[in-house]
Amino acid sequence: MPVNLQPPKPEQLFPVPGLELGVAMAGVRKANRKDLLLMRLAPGSSVAGVFTQNRFCAAPVILARKHLSANSSPLALVINTGNANAGTGDDGLARAHEVCAAVAKTVGCSPEEVLPFSTGVIMEPLPTERIVGGLSAATADLRRDNWSSAAEAIMTTDTVAKAASRKIVIDGKQVTVTGIAKGAGMIHPDMATMLGFVATDAAVPAPFLQALLKEVADDSFNSITVDGDTSTNDSFMLIATGASGVKIADRSSTGFAAFEGAVRAVSIELAQAIIRDGEGATKFITVRVEGGRTREECRKVAFAISHSPLVKTAFFASDPNLGRILAAIGYAGIADLDTSKVELYLGDVLVASRGGRAASYREEEGNAVMKQAEITVRVVLNRGAESATLWTCDFSFDYVKINAEYRT
Amino acid sequence: MPVNLQPPKPEQLFPVPGLELGVAMAGVRKANRKDLLLMRLAPGSSVAGVFTQNRFCAAPVILARKHLSANSSPLALVINTGNANAGTGDDGLARAHEVCAAVAKTVGCSPEEVLPFSTGVIMEPLPTERIVGGLSAATADLRRDNWSSAAEAIMTTDTVAKAASRKIVIDGKQVTVTGIAKGAGMIHPDMATMLGFVATDAAVPAPFLQALLKEVADDSFNSITVDGDTSTNDSFMLIATGASGVKIADRSSTGFAAFEGAVRAVSIELAQAIIRDGEGATKFITVRVEGGRTREECRKVAFAISHSPLVKTAFFASDPNLGRILAAIGYAGIADLDTSKVELYLGDVLVASRGGRAASYREEEGNAVMKQAEITVRVVLNRGAESATLWTCDFSFDYVKINAEYRT
Numbered sequence: 038m039p040v041n042l043q044p045p046k047p048e049q050l051f052p053v054p055g056l057e058l059g060v061a062m063a064g065v066r067k068a069n070r071k072d073l074l075l076m077r078l079a080p081g082s083s084v085a086g087v088f089t090q091n092r093f094c095a096a097p098v099i100l101a102r103k104h105l106s107a108n109s110s111p112l113a114l115v116i117n118t119g120n121a122n123a124g125t126g127d128d129g130l131a132r133a134h135e136v137c138a139a140v141a142k143t144v145g146c147s148p149e150e151v152l153p154f155s156t157g158v159i160m161e162p163l164p165t166e167r168i169v170g171g172l173s174a175a176t177a178d179l180r181r182d183n184w185s186s187a188a189e190a191i192m193t194t195d196t197v198a199k200a201a202s203r204k205i206v207i208d209g210k211q212v213t214v215t216g217i218a219k220g221a222g223m224i225h226p227d228m229a230t231m232l233g234f235v236a237t238d239a240a241v242p243a244p245f246l247q248a249l250l251k252e253v254a255d256d257s258f259n260s261i262t263v264d265g266d267t268s269t270n271d272s273f274m275l276i277a278t279g280a281s282g283v284k285i286a287d288r289s290s291t292g293f294a295a296f297e298g299a300v301r302a303v304s305i306e307l308a309q310a311i312i313r314d315g316e317g318a319t320k321f322i323t324v325r326v327e328g329g330r331t332r333e334e335c336r337k338v339a340f341a342i343s344h345s346p347l348v349k350t351a352f353f354a355s356d357p358n359l360g361r362i363l364a365a366i367g368y369a370g371i372a373d374l375d376t377s378k379v380e381l382y383l384g385d386v387l388v389a390s391r392g393g394r395a396a397s398y399r400e401e402e403g404n405a406v407m408k409q410a411e412i413t414v415r416v417v418l419n420r421g422a423e424s425a426t427l428w429t430c431d432f433s434f435d436y437v438k439i440n441a442e443y444r445t
Numbered sequence: 446m447p448v449n450l451q452p453p454k455p456e457q458l459f460p461v462p463g464l465e466l467g468v469a470m471a472g473v474r475k476a477n478r479k480d481l482l483l484m485r486l487a488p489g490s491s492v493a494g495v496f497t498q499n500r501f502c503a504a505p506v507i508l509a510r511k512h513l514s515a516n517s518s519p520l521a522l523v524i525n526t527g528n529a530n531a532g533t534g535d536d537g538l539a540r541a542h543e544v545c546a547a548v549a550k551t552v553g554c555s556p557e558e559v560l561p562f563s564t565g566v567i568m569e570p571l572p573t574e575r576i577v578g579g580l581s582a583a584t585a586d587l588r589r590d591n592w593s594s595a596a597e598a599i600m601t602t603d604t605v606a607k608a609a610s611r612k613i614v615i616d617g618k619q620v621t622v623t624g625i626a627k628g629a630g631m632i633h634p635d636m637a638t639m640l641g642f643v644a645t646d647a648a649v650p651a652p653f654l655q656a657l658l659k660e661v662a663d664d665s666f667n668s669i670t671v672d673g674d675t676s677t678n679d680s681f682m683l684i685a686t687g688a689s690g691v692k693i694a695d696r697s698s699t700g701f702a703a704f705e706g707a708v709r710a711v712s713i714e715l716a717q718a719i720i721r722d723g724e725g726a727t728k729f730i731t732v733r734v735e736g737g738r739t740r741e742e743c744r745k746v747a748f749a750i751s752h753s754p755l756v757k758t759a760f761f762a763s764d765p766n767l768g769r770i771l772a773a774i775g776y777a778g779i780a781d782l783d784t785s786k787v788e789l790y791l792g793d794v795l796v797a798s799r800g801g802r803a804a805s806y807r808e809e810e811g812n813a814v815m816k817q818a819e820i821t822v823r824v825v826l827n828r829g830a831e832s833a834t835l836w837t838c839d840f841s842f843d844y845v846k847i848n849a850e851y852r853t
Contacts, residue, residue: 091772123771360677
């Protein structure tokens with residue numbers, strides 16, 4: 038029951054010259070399901086990536102990071118669902134290698150020019166033979182206008198495929214930014230593997246692409262409660278093929294603002310789509326914290342609210358139990374917070390101030406906001422000029438159902 | 446559906462000379478429900494307390510802390526359920542004062558000699574008049590052998606009353622330790638108000654009683670995922686009436702070890718009872734982390750496992766999805782953790798080692814452990830000699846149901 042999220046329309050996903058996508062049903066875990074995606078890049082493309090910080094990071098993450106640090110111009114990406122190849126030790130690493138070698142053979146490059154990605158069940162051996170077996174079908178399927186199918190191929194518990202696309206014109210030339218993502222938008226970020234792949238045909242040198250990626254990641258995939266820092270497989274990749282002939286070398290390049298805006302818009306749309314399709318989600322919640330001394334403390338408060346199962350179940354119940362939000366603000370870790378200065382808004386309604394319920398607040402107003410499918414919680418700390426925005430979802434019966442039955 | 450938890454038998458809750466308990470149905474939130482508890486202490490009793498660290502701490506917490514710091518020999522404690530008087534600002538403080546004044550009048554002491562406690566819905570005005578109105582019935586009910594009724598009076602979403610009791614003999618004299626607690630054992634600690642009251646008739650000077658309380662709290666109420674540091678109302682009080690004539694002045698006092706053991710045993714039994722009655726709990730889970738460099742890093746890992754909704758839903762499903770536990774270990778925050786050295790046991794079964802599934806592991810063995818109502822997860826970090834143990838519960842449909850419908 039995704040919140041205001043439709044499957045992407047294939048005609049609205051603009052091809053990115055220099056990049057082809059091929060999909061196959063490899064039967065990694067289940068039959069008759071798209072579960073293998075191959076991306077072939079034009080030689081000379083730049084690729085940037087951010088990966089999970091989890092100490093138990095998956096074998097493909099170890100390998101993708103290694104290949105990318107050795108060579109920022111890989112020629113292929115391979116993504117399988119059904120099995121995350123995480124918690125699989127040395128054997129997992131060997132299997133990820135094997136997949137890269139097979140892709141290299143198919144594409145005609147070295148294994149080090151292939152970046153592998155996996156998502157699905159963890160601690161089970163990757164069925165390498167099925168993935169390798171599916172490669173010829175994926176290769177035969179390679180084409181530019183295949184984003185819609187690619188978005189489907191990376192889904193796990195997602196109920197809707199996630200893709201976004203923008204076109205801009207720079208110096209009279211058309212530049213495209215198109216991306217896909219998968220992720221289940223869980224309450225707590227542990228294993229909600231989040232994968233994001235955004236590609237453009239602008240030419241962007243790898244170091245600058247990496248800097249841009251980090252900034253954009255902070256405001257998109259790192260601003261949802263599926264936290265890229267903690268799952269074993271999370272990866273967000275930005276690919277620049279250069280095929281448009283438009284070069285964005287640094288912030289002073291002509292069209293930089295438009296380009297950066299398009300990349301940001303696609304990334305935020307994808308990140309929000311993950312929340313809209315959060316496991317069991319019935320509400321899309323924006324948590325905005327203003328008036329903090331630092332952005333970091335604003336994020337702390339926003340994450341405390343966004344992670345609280347009590348707050349999230351109250352949203353599910355459309356119950357303006359706003360005290361639960363106050364409690365979360367109170368334990369967010371700002372030691373010298375003056376609670377008498379904190380203001381809490383639900384939508385436009387001031388619900389708390391001076392350490393308690395606002396004098397003007399009437400519960401009917403809170404009820405009216407809580408019944409909406411999209412809700413903004415705004416906290417004003419009144420101690421500084423910084424702010425932060427996160428997106429999260431509510432917490433329903435279906436969350437438990439989906440996660441209790443995931444492997445069955 | 447509490448896990449192996451029976452209501453206490455009144456005859457097994459030994460009276461503590463020097464302490465009387467009186468219960469009433471004050472109609473704070475619902476009619477015909479025990480919701481008011483008065484404890485009257487013999488003059489000269491020592492009281493120690495630890496309170497929530499939440500910045501939005503409740504009015505009664507502010508007042509109890511203040512009264513206790515001014516005078517460690519209070520004469521009465523008053524506890525109401527149904528309304529937490531939290532997030533209520535100055536008005537809440539005034540109402541808590543009013544309750545203390547009324548109790549003082551009834552008991553015959555000053556308002557500063559009364560410690561107030563509240564638990565229940567937050568951000569709603571405390572119905573002072575109902576509490577004050579119930580005091581005469583509570584006073585009329587005051588007696589030593591009233592622990593069972595007292596345990597019922599402090600319940601909120603608890604399904605079973607929680608009490609524990611021990612008798613020891615020191616120097617030929619009998620010393621009693623009896624306690625009650627309430628709490629709902631939530632996943633994340635936010636608003637799961639936890640109240641614990643343990644009393645003894647030993648004579649213990651207040652400063653030493655406070656030191657002892659802090660130690661015991663760390664190994665009991667602070668070792669369950671209802672974390673005393675974060676709710677708005679959490680309080681754990683230790684009362685020593687001295688009526689037994691046995692003095693425990695410091696660690697070298699005769700009988701200290703036996704006394705400390707009894708206080709610890711009662712506190713741990715109460716803390717575990719909170720988990721056994723965790724909201725929606727179907728499993729009681731012990732998380733033990735060994736071989737850490739510091740106790741703190743062991744607790745970090747144990748809390749990461751205990752707080753993970755994914756781990757908890759897997760326990761609910763009796764699914765040995767152990768990779769979710771590995772993932773939690775991986776993001777617990779030990780930056781230099783060597784995952785290849787980590788061993789993970791489910792019960793006695795080694796399930797993971799060398800960064801992946803143990804070669805000897807067979808899923809049937811994991812399944813057999815997961816079907817039990819009491820499960821021990823043991824993590825060996827193999828990097829030091831410290832350890833820590835936490836207790837937690839699984840995460841079920843009923844958790845969501847209870848918390849989504851709490852106010853309705």
